[in-house]
Amino acid sequence: MYNDYAALKKELYAGNVTCTEVVRYYLDNINKGKHLNAFLLVLETEALRQASEIDLKIRSGNAGKLAGMVIAVKDVLSLKGYKLTCGSKILQNFEALYTASAIQRLIDEDAVIIGKTNCDEFAMGSSNENSAYGNVLNPADNSCVPGGSSGGSAAAVAADMCMVSIGTDTGGSIRQPASFCGVVGLKPTYGRISRYGLTAFASSFDTIGPFARNVSDAALALEVMSGLDKNDSTSANKNKEDYISKIHEFSAGKIKVGIIADLDESGLQHEIKESMNKAVEQIKSSGAEIIPIELPNLKYSIQAYYILTTAEASSNLARYDGARYGTRSKDAKVLEDMYVNSRSEGFGMEVKRRIMLGTYVLSHGYYDAYYKKAQRLRRLIKNDFKKVYDKVDLILLPTTPTTAFKIGEKSNNPLAMYLNDIYTTAANLSGNPALSIPLGKDNNNLPIGLQIIGDDFNEAKVLGLGEFILKNTA
Numbered sequence: 001m002y003n004d005y006a007a008l009k010k011e012l013y014a015g016n017v018t019c020t021e022v023v024r025y026y027l028d029n030i031n032k033g034k035h036l037n038a039f040l041l042v043l044e045t046e047a048l049r050q051a052s053e054i055d056l057k058i059r060s061g062n063a064g065k066l067a068g069m070v071i072a073v074k075d076v077l078s079l080k081g082y083k084l085t086c087g088s089k090i091l092q093n094f095e096a097l098y099t100a101s102a103i104q105r106l107i108d109e110d111a112v113i114i115g116k117t118n119c120d121e122f123a124m125g126s127s128n129e130n131s132a133y134g135n136v137l138n139p140a141d142n143s144c145v146p147g148g149s150s151g152g153s154a155a156a157v158a159a160d161m162c163m164v165s166i167g168t169d170t171g172g173s174i175r176q177p178a179s180f181c182g183v184v185g186l187k188p189t190y191g192r193i194s195r196y197g198l199t200a201f202a203s204s205f206d207t208i209g210p211f212a213r214n215v216s217d218a219a220l221a222l223e224v225m226s227g228l229d230k231n232d233s234t235s236a237n238k239n240k241e242d243y244i245s246k247i248h249e250f251s252a253g254k255i256k257v258g259i260i261a262d263l264d265e266s267g268l269q270h271e272i273k274e275s276m277n278k279a280v281e282q283i284k285s286s287g288a289e290i291i292p293i294e295l296p297n298l299k300y301s302i303q304a305y306y307i308l309t310t311a312e313a314s315s316n317l318a319r320y321d322g323a324r325y326g327t328r329s330k331d332a333k334v335l336e337d338m339y340v341n342s343r344s345e346g347f348g349m350e351v352k353r354r355i356m357l358g359t360y361v362l363s364h365g366y367y368d369a370y371y372k373k374a375q376r377l378r379r380l381i382k383n384d385f386k387k388v389y390d391k392v393d394l395i396l397l398p399t400t401p402t403t404a405f406k407i408g409e410k411s412n413n414p415l416a417m418y419l420n421d422i423y424t425t426a427a428n429l430s431g432n433p434a435l436s437i438p439l440g441k442d443n444n445n446l447p448i449g450l451q452i453i454g455d456d457f458n459e460a461k462v463l464g465l466g467e468f469i470l471k472n473t474a
């Protein structure tokens, strides 16, 4: 196992291992873990071709910053010339026409893209059970879900099928599966990484971020993917930051950490709470100041999130009409039937539910009652966070109320499924960066996740505390 990129890089440059060998190692693990269904596409030939090129570059001393880092990419991100299914039947034969900016930046630094990972259809879900290509199994316990929607990406890192993977997070889809699978997952600040080439779910919430076995590898991938992109007007004009150095400079003694005093803990598993308390004690004894904070509108996050994101989704998914993208129904004789049949046959249950909910909340007569109110709530939640950052640097809370649940346990109960996002959606409503780190196991030996949220563009501090807790709390 290659534990972290810094160590691998040394070996690669010392000539003790080649990039080709590293790629073969991961291909072998992908093959051994086929039953997990984490990959929708494995780029064996292309990855080996890239690897041999990178080996030459390493020898001639002109390899990029991520030379030999093997990365898997969630199948909602475009990679030119390869299928982009978004976990949906409607796009089963769709081929990407260009490469997503974030992925191109990784490739430009000589990372090797090893494949596309399974996910919930159009990134809608918390269990990966909404994929048209079958569910993904949690490597920690195959009878459990890996979380979602980036379940394949989380499972791929957990099962050592790649060093880093890329996912997307609209309401928790990086942090929740990271927590369920026992890996690190980072949702950066909205705008930190260009969304160009990411298939839109809810455009004002969608973010791209890394999964890794440790904080430094996630930080490195973030650094490379970040920065302004002329193809995405919502990408932020911020300089790249050297997160690794900042993580090293981080000192727990200088920070103020907020604990949410009015957090809804009704469904919170007690081992998760204990694990978080342990981390709090640890950072406190290292000199951090722990401050109780209040986020009075946090309790409305789920409601606001599911109104706003379904509204955006209903509009974003209107493009899949059988005319331009993907599958067209064969039975239709008139135009309207073509639209209706293509969408009815192409979309799965959950996507249909969201399109209907979204269309409803945007419709005349209900717009003011739902959509507008939810927009106001989003502002209030953002303001709550802003106020809190006058007092603290970072906020600690659980990533999920429970550890990974059983496959099938919540699939017939959308509300129970949505409630799994109770602690993650707030950072998407506010746009703040948020990290999930693995922090011990529960009594069933399932991984527990702890979440760290920071103010906009404060990834360095978020990562710093994450690394500190991982290193110091057993």
Ligand code: GLN
Residues within 6 Å of the ligand: 123, 124, 125, 126, 148, 149, 168, 169, 170, 171, 172, 173, 174, 201, 309, 421
């Ligand atoms: N589980 C959430 C949802 O179903 C989050 C999805 C996401 O972040 N892409 O909407």
